[in-house]
Amino acid sequence: MTRNIPTLIILFCIVLLVQVFGLSYLRVFNVTPDAVTIFIALTGVTLSQRASTTFGFAAGIVLGIFSENTGMLIGWMMLSKTVEGFIAGFFNIPENSHSTTKQKNRRIYMAIIGSGIASGAIMSAVYDPMGFSPIIRIAVLGLLKTLLTVILAFLANLVFLKKSLLD
Amino acid sequence: MEVDKLKKYFSFFIKHNTYLLFVLYCAISVLFIRLQGEDTLNALRSGSIEISAFFSEKVTGIGEFFRMHDENERLMKINATLVSKVISLESAFNDAANRKKILADTTISASKYIMAKVVGRKFSDRENMLLIDAGRNQGIRPNMTVLTPEGLVGRITYVSAHYSKVLPLIHNDFKVIVTSNTTNTMGILSWSGGREDIAQLEHIPISSPVKINELMSTSDFSTFSTPGIPVGRVISLKPDKLFYDAQVKLAVDFSTLTHVLVAPLRIEPEKIQVLQPTAGTKNDEMQ
Numbered sequence: 001m002t003r004n005i006p007t008l009i010i011l012f013c014i015v016l017l018v019q020v021f022g023l024s025y026l027r028v029f030n031v032t033p034d035a036v037t038i039f040i041a042l043t044g045v046t047l048s049q050r051a052s053t054t055f056g057f058a059a060g061i062v063l064g065i066f067s068e069n070t071g072m073l074i075g076w077m078m079l080s081k082t083v084e085g086f087i088a089g090f091f092n093i094p095e096n097s098h099s100t101t102k103q104k105n106r107r108i109y110m111a112i113i114g115s116g117i118a119s120g121a122i123m124s125a126v127y128d129p130m131g132f133s134p135i136i137r138i139a140v141l142g143l144l145k146t147l148l149t150v151i152l153a154f155l156a157n158l159v160f161l162k163k164s165l166l167d
Numbered sequence: 168m169e170v171d172k173l174k175k176y177f178s179f180f181i182k183h184n185t186y187l188l189f190v191l192y193c194a195i196s197v198l199f200i201r202l203q204g205e206d207t208l209n210a211l212r213s214g215s216i217e218i219s220a221f222f223s224e225k226v227t228g229i230g231e232f233f234r235m236h237d238e239n240e241r242l243m244k245i246n247a248t249l250v251s252k253v254i255s256l257e258s259a260f261n262d263a264a265n266r267k268k269i270l271a272d273t274t275i276s277a278s279k280y281i282m283a284k285v286v287g288r289k290f291s292d293r294e295n296m297l298l299i300d301a302g303r304n305q306g307i308r309p310n311m312t313v314l315t316p317e318g319l320v321g322r323i324t325y326v327s328a329h330y331s332k333v334l335p336l337i338h339n340d341f342k343v344i345v346t347s348n349t350t351n352t353m354g355i356l357s358w359s360g361g362r363e364d365i366a367q368l369e370h371i372p373i374s375s376p377v378k379i380n381e382l383m384s385t386s387d388f389s390t391f392s393t394p395g396i397p398v399g400r401v402i403s404l405k406p407d408k409l410f411y412d413a414q415v416k417l418a419v420d421f422s423t424l425t426h427v428l429v430a431p432l433r434i435e436p437e438k439i440q441v442l443q444p445t446a447g448t449k450n451d452e453m454q
Contacts (some may be wrong), residue, residue, distance in 0.1 A: 021222055050185045057192040064199075065218070075199030082192040089185065 008043070012055060015039045020066040026148075031140060033148035036063065037119065038156065040081070041088045041111035045104065049089020056085025073126065080122040084115040105157065112153050116146035265426040268316065280428040281305055286330070290363065290421070297321065297333035299427060307331045310391045312430040318397035318418030319343065319385060320427050331429075336398070337363050337421055345398050345415075346386040352377040353386060356398055356415060363421050366399065368413035373406050383415055393430045 019035045026032055036059045044052030060081030064074030091111035093099050099107070120142025124134065132140060231238070266282065283305070287298030301307050303326050313320040313333045321335035334341050337358045345356045345368070352375040354368040371377055381401045385392040399415040406412075 017222070048185075050188055053185065053189050053192060057195075060196065066222075075196050075201070075203060078199055079193060079196035082189065082196060086185075086189045 008055075012039060012058070016059065016062050019063070023152075028148060029140060029144060031144045031148060033152040034116065034119075034145060035149075035152065035156075036081070037084060037112055037116050037149050038153045040085045041091070041108055041115055041153075044085060044088025044115070045091050045093055045107050045111050047092075049086065049092055052085035052088045053082060054085070056081040056083070056088070059085075073123075076123060076126045080119040083122060084119040087111070087115040087118050090114070108157075109150060109153065112150055113146055116149050117142050120145050261425065279431050281307060283307075283331070283427055283429060285424050285427060288424075295335050295337050295363070295421070297335050297424070297427075299331050299333060299429070300329065301429060302327045302329040302331050304328050307429055308432050311432050312385075312392045312396065313427050314393075314396050314430060315419055315424070315427055317420070318399065319392065320419055320421075320424065322391050323429065333427070335421065336366065336417060336419070343392060343398070344386045344388045345383040346388075347377055347401075348382045348384055350376045350378070350381065352381075353388070354383070354413065356383065364417050365402075366415045366417055368401065368415050369410065371411040371413055373409060373411060375411070377401060377404065377411065377413070379404060396430075 015035050015038075023032050023035055040052050040056045040059065043055050057078060060078030061074065063081065064077035088111040091107045091114070093104060093107055121138050124137035124141040262284070281301055283299035283301035285297055286300045289296040297313075297320070299307075299313070307323055307326050309323050309326055311323045313322060313335075319336055321333045321338070321341060323331050324334040325332040336343070336356070339357075339359065342355055342357045344353060346353045352371055354371040356366050356368055358366045368383065379401055383398045383401065385394055385396040385398060387394040397418045399417040401413055402416045403414040404411050
């Protein structure tokens with residue numbers, strides 16, 4: 001993944017736009033896959049924990065503003081995305097590492113799953129879109145969202161991420 | 168000593184900067200959570216709605232562009248359905264209105280008349296023909312007079328079980344004896360093509376007191392028609408050697424004819440028989 005800051009920011013903005021205005025149409029039980037989680041996981045794995053935490057925090061602000069509740073959950077969204085970025089940073093692969101693509105991919109998926117579940121758990125504590133009990137909410141918001149995100153990451157990886165990871 | 172302590176703190180910050188950053192971000196997030204109902208966030212919310220709506224509108228616009236073809240097809244189908252409904256309703260409404268108009272006309276004793284709808288017409292500048300939806304089963308017979316409250320339409324020439332052909336006034340072979348309501352001037356009305364609302368009035372002597380705008384009606388002398396049915400008004404009178412060359416504006420508007428009445432048969436065989444030797448053509452037999 002590129003380390004050029006302006007390129008990263010542009011990429012980040014595109015991912016946010018896709019998430020807010022594109023992926024909201026791909027709903028399964030009122031849950032959408034999260035492209036931002038993939039981006040944060042990628043920055044955590046390929047760049048640094050600090051970068052992923054910062055991107056997570058920024059993503060939380062934007063997604064909070066554009067969330068369905070239009071700003072009602074901005075604080076919670078910021079917190080969950082910050083945690084997401086922080087957790088993704090634990091799966092960081094150092095620059096001088098000799099990891100194979102397969103290992104890198106595995107790390108990315110682990111980062112997505114770990115950060116996705118954590119983020120989902122935080123959001124499910126406050127966000128109740130379907131009137132479920134907290135446990136079911138964690139399962140639906142956390143696990144289902146993570147599952148959809150992993151599927152999206154897998155598809156994206158097939159198309160173009162593999163090349164950028166090898167860079 | 169103090170410098171060592173400072174270096175120690177500084178190295179701690181350097182070493183754990185990510186954690187500190189994380190704590191800072193979390194603190195800001197918690198602050199936002201605490202401020203959830205405050206005015207600052209409310210302003211942010213209203214701004215976000217504006218921005219969100221702007222982008223949503225653009226994205227929806229893109230989607231609509233791709234769905235335009237399907238949407239057009241859907242609208243065309245709806246349009247076709249609505250047009251057919253409107254046509255059907257208008258037709259029903261007009262039918263009812265025309266029926267009402269004919270029945271409301273007090274000059275015609277509608278009970279003796281058979282009402283029929285014009286279901287077909289063949290119009291040209293020379294020969295015209297009407298088809299009505301009443302035939303033998305409804306009591307229609309050849310040579311019955313066809314009229315509307317406005318005036319004479321023609322006469323029945325051919326009858327099938329459910330339909331009848333009408334030879335209208337605006338046909339080359341149609342002739343009818345007409346008389347003026349005020350001056351009793353008589354003439355033979357015929358149509359020689361051209362405009363469908365103008366007919367010619369023949370055999371009006373120069374000496375007759377006929378005037379412009381006189382109403383001409385069917386005469387007692389007619390062999391098929393009930394007397395007194397309006398035919399039209401005289402609109403031009405040009406004196407020739409012996410007769411006027413007169414034109415009559417027909418009372419019936421054939422272009423909007425939808426319903427007609429068929430008058431009971433008034434054939435006087437004896438009268439026809441007497442007239443027979445003097446008649447030159449078959450069409451002259453019925454005037």
